[in-house]
Structure formats: structure tokens, C-alpha cells
Amino acid sequence: MLLIVVGFVATGIMMARDPEENPVIAYLVAGFFALGIPVFGWRLFRPDTLMLTPEGIFFQGMRGTDSWSWSEVRDFRPYRPTGKTILKHVGFNFTDGERNGVLSHADQQLPEVEGSLGNGWELRAADLADLLNRARGLWLRSGGSGHPLGSR
Secondary structure, eight states, X not given: OXXXXXXXXXXXXXXXXXXXXXXXXXXXXXXXXXXXXXXXXHHHHSOOEEEEOSSEEEEEETTEEEEEETTTEEEEEEEOSSSSOSOOEEEEXXXXXXOOSSOOTTGGGOSSOSEEOOSOOSSOHHHHHHHHHHHHHHHHHTTOOOOOOSOX
8 A cells, every 4th residue: 555655646646747647736745645654654564453362362553552351342244334435344233232343424424333442463364263263262261351451
């Protein structure tokens, strides 16, 4: 993604140098896509992190950190947030049914998930969801503490 936005910025700058093109539009294109450079640069050097422990899940993303004990979450599964995107995210529900997960305001209207770990993981969404379900089952059966991992 970083290379794509850099390519669009370079294209906008080349358009601005062309005497037959409107430089205002070209600089607007370059400026708009330039806003993506720090975002994707940050994600390149500090990607989202998901850590699984016997106690639960620790998630660190661009919007902050969150953690859940295995007894707080259930039903990990892949889903498409808007139905129009080709990328699948990993979603889950809470055992108490409360919607206090890592979802944007628009995604909170989705009936199938109450929390989301997003996309862009090294595993496919279905494989990650399966891994999370197996880890939850294993650690709950083995007597994981089930206590929350930290503050929210």
C-alpha cells in the first residue's frame, strides 16, 4: 500500500510539471495521496500485533491496545465488514453479548460480529479464526485463568 500511494504522489507531481495539465488538480491528487504515506509507513514499521497467551488475547493496533480473556470472547470467524470488500476480517462475539470490541462506529451495525481484529494478518482470515478458536478451546480446557489481561 505504501508503494501505491507513493506512486500516486509521484504521478500527481509529474502531472503538475506537464504544461498541458491543470497544476491545481495535480497537486490536489499528490497532496491527497501524500496523506497516506505516514499512515502506511507507520503500519510498515509498526504493524498490528496479536499475541495469544494462556490467559487470552492481546491486540495492539494503530488505534491503541486491547485485551480479552478467553472467557470473554467466542466464535472467531472470517467476515466481510461491508459486503463489498474482497478482504475478509476476523470477527468474534463476546460471551456476555456486550458490544465493546475493536470496531469502528460504522461496523457496529453489523449483526454477525461484536468485535473485530481486522485484516492484513499473515494467515488467511479463516485460518486465523480457526487458530483462535482452537487456542481458546485448548486454554479454557487446560484451566487458563480466564482473568482479563489488563485495562481497557
